[in-house]
Amino acid sequence: MNYIAPGKKENIEKSVEKDVNKYLKNWENKLGNLKNKKYYAWAISDKNRFKSYTFNNGEYIGIYETNNNSEKTKFYKGKSKLFIESRELSEEIWGKGVEKNRVIIFEKLGEFETTKKEIYEKFNGGKVLQSIKRTSIDIKKVKLKEIADDNEEEKLNIEKDNKITKIKIEKRLGEINNGRFIDIKYKELNSKSLKKNNTLVKKGKRKQEENIGYPRKELGLLGEILVFNKINSEIEGLSETILIDKLHIDKDKIKSIEFYNKDGLSNYNNFEDKSIEKGCDIKIMINDGIEVDLEVKSSKYVVNKITLTFNELLNMKNNENSYIVLVHRVLEDPEITIIKNFYKLYNDNIMKFIIKQEIDISQIPNEYKI
Known part of the structure; x- marks a missing residue:
């Protein structure tokens, strides 16, 4: 026969959740060497003792x-080894004052x-189980509908979201390829706005997204x-001059753009x-020999972290006219922020x-955020 027992989370x-071997020294003669196996315990209340x-x-x-508030619960299977009256x-095991004399x-x-x-439904005709009870169902072989681990479920959701994101990217690139111009607004950025604009992003979600497809x-x-098209539209007078103004570039002196x-x-696929x-x-090559380099970092959220490669940092070192252009919410109504060359914050020895x-x-000082 078998028995089923409801229990409190704290017990x-x-x-x-953890073994009770350290409490079982006095019963080692009946259980065998405690170093060889892990034992767990459950107590029977006095009202169910008989x-x-x-x-x-x-x-x-x-x-x-x-006693959790969720419909989810963990189900533990075990094989009874010894009943102890103590x-x-x-x-x-459970603390002073427990009204339990019999331990499984x-x-x-x-x-x-x-x-x-x-x-x-499996053990009690759909009714709530009030206490430990006998059951003819074989606990060892019992089959219950298992719920996917929360992390696994989250992973599947993120994989789905990332596939949708890719479809949206391809759609937007297709529209641009067919001649659509998407204008960009400028976004002032500081620590407070970074925090405010990312409150809707579930903690840890972005990091998970970036690891799963x-x-x-x-x-x-x-x-x-988007940035390249914006620069060209500004040069041609087709949109408000934001980028070239922030970069202090005279559009009449631009020689070429690479x-x-x-x-x-x-060929975006x-x-x-x-x-x-x-x-x-x-x-951007200027007539007087100046080269303005733009490294673009984009996100479907407000950009709050970026990764710079060794070559990107080295280029910042070698060209003081290097800038980081952040493109926020690239799939919605995009906005940009320009960050000036902050290479001087790095030590050349560290760069090695x-x-x-x-x-x-x-963490970048506001003086570098244009």
């Missing part, structure tokens, strides 16, 4: 948590997540194309990033060891 944490005398060693027990042992020692066979409803390259390309990933617009060795994405450097935008 489960003390004796089912009912439990029909339970025997070697029978199977199922334990689940009842209020002292009970108090050692068992070997744990496994655990999984399910629902309380599933347990009630995140279309980073495609998002980056889209941001670069966009290293320009070919990506017509298979393009190769040609800017990697250049240290920037867009180079840097391959990539993650930078928190809020």
Whole structure:
């Protein structure tokens, strides 16, 4: 036979989530060498004590948590090894004042997540289980609908979100390729606005997204194309001059503009990033020999962190007219922020060891945020 037992979270944490071997020295002669196996425990309340005398060693027990606010619960399987009559042992495990004299020692066979409803329907005709009870159902072989681990469920949701993101990127790139111009507004950025504009992003979600099929390259390309098109539209007088004004560039003195990933617009599914060795994405040549380099960093959120490669940092070192252009919410109504060259914040000796450097935008002094 088998028995099923509802239990409180705090009791489960003390004796089912972790073993109770340290309390069992006095019963080692019956259990065997405690170093060889881990044992767990469950107590029977005094009101169920006499009912439990029909339970025997070697029978199977199922334990689940009842006092959480969620419909989800963990279900633990075990095989009873020994019944001990001891209020002292009970108090050692669960604390002083517990009204329990009979302790079940068992070997744990496994655990999984399910629902309380599933347990009630399986073991008690759909009714809430009030206390430990006999059941003819084989606990060892019992099958319950298992719930996917929260992390696994979150991973599946993120994979789905990232696929949708990629579709949106491809749609927007297709529109641009067909001649649509998407204008960009300017966004003043400081630590307070960074925090405010990211409150809707679930803690840790962005990091998870970026590790599970995140279309980073495609998002980056889209941001670069938006910036390149914006510069050209400003030069031609087709949109408000924001970028070239912030960069203090006289549009009449611009000699040429080199966009290293320009070919990506017509081949965005298979393009190769040609800017990697250049240290920037867009180079603006001015008639007087000045070169203005733009490294574009994009996100579907407000950009609050960026990663700079060694080549990008080296380019900042070699060209004081290097800028970081942040493109926020690249899939919605994009906004940009320009950050001046902040290479002087780095030590040349440290640069020898840097391959990539993650930078928190809020840690960059405001004097560098144009």
